[in-house]
Amino acid sequence: MSIKDNLEKIQSSFVNPDCQLVSVSKTKPLELLMEAYEAGVRDFGENKVQELQWKQPEMPSDVRWHMIGHLQRNKVKYIAPYVALIHGVDSERLLKEINKQGAKVERKIPVLLQMHIAEEESKFGFDRDEVLSLLKSDEFSELQNIEVKGLMGMATNTTDQDQIRKEFKGLKSLFDEIKALGNPKLSSFDELSMGMSGDYTIAQEEGSTMVRIGSAIFGPRNYPTKE
Numbered sequence: 001m002s003i004k005d006n007l008e009k010i011q012s013s014f015v016n017p018d019c020q021l022v023s024v025s026k027t028k029p030l031e032l033l034m035e036a037y038e039a040g041v042r043d044f045g046e047n048k049v050q051e052l053q054w055k056q057p058e059m060p061s062d063v064r065w066h067m068i069g070h071l072q073r074n075k076v077k078y079i080a081p082y083v084a085l086i087h088g089v090d091s092e093r094l095l096k097e098i099n100k101q102g103a104k105v106e107r108k109i110p111v112l113l114q115m116h117i118a119e120e121e122s123k124f125g126f127d128r129d130e131v132l133s134l135l136k137s138d139e140f141s142e143l144q145n146i147e148v149k150g151l152m153g154m155a156t157n158t159t160d161q162d163q164i165r166k167e168f169k170g171l172k173s174l175f176d177e178i179k180a181l182g183n184p185k186l187s188s189f190d191e192l193s194m195g196m197s198g199d200y201t202i203a204q205e206e207g208s209t210m211v212r213i214g215s216a217i218f219g220p221r222n223y224p225t226k227e
């Protein structure tokens with residue numbers, strides 16, 4: 001199966017055909033990214049700043065780069081000029097740093113707030129109360145150089161489909177609750193980034209607008225990763 005075949009197979013299996021596909025190319029060489037590009041992919045997801053930094057100048061300029069991994073504050077400045085969407089914003093301090101770097105490059109940087117929905121301790125993210133108090137705070141309303149486009153979450157890594165569905169359902173319900181706040185700062189709060197190779201169908205059934213798919217497109221990952 002070629003990358004093009006994989007993409008067609010995935011797209012045709014979408015229960016929501018309008019769901020945005022982000023092709024997760026972390027650890028993959030440029031030849032494979034180009035193969036995906038030639039098959040029509042423009043949205044690429046990477047989880048390491050260092051890897052984004054060397055791939056971005058090598059790929060065509062109409063690629064939209066998604067930072068999907070954990071982002072350290074001291075690295076925001078490197079990607080601020082070009083990043084299309086930062087999926088993993090998991091603290092107020094990180095959000096403020098993105099705002100600061102956005103101001104420097106005169107951009108309003110699109111971000112998603114990452115919610116902790118999985119059972120594992122290790123996954124990053126806000127919990128419900130934290131995110132609601134952040135979004136209602138005066139400090140948040142003063143951040144001029146970020147645009148909060150929605151939420152992102154990763155389900156528990158389990159074969160228990162009911163568990164995964166329950167976590168996605170919870171995230172969708174929080175998303176709806178935030179949208180209903182009617183906060184003018186959240187006028188483009190429309191994206192729910194949930195679902196990966198193993199669980200994107202459940203995610204779409206539960207309201208995902210954006211799925212991040214890697215191994216089902218590019219094959220199993222090549223380790224070790226950089227950084």
Ligand SMILES: *Cc1c(COP(=O)(O)O)cnc(C)c1O
Binds near residue numbers: 024026212216
């Ligand atoms: C690697 C990664 C993905 C893609 O995972 P696959 O199972 O290969 O589809 C999605 N989201 C995040 C945050 C990732 O780090």
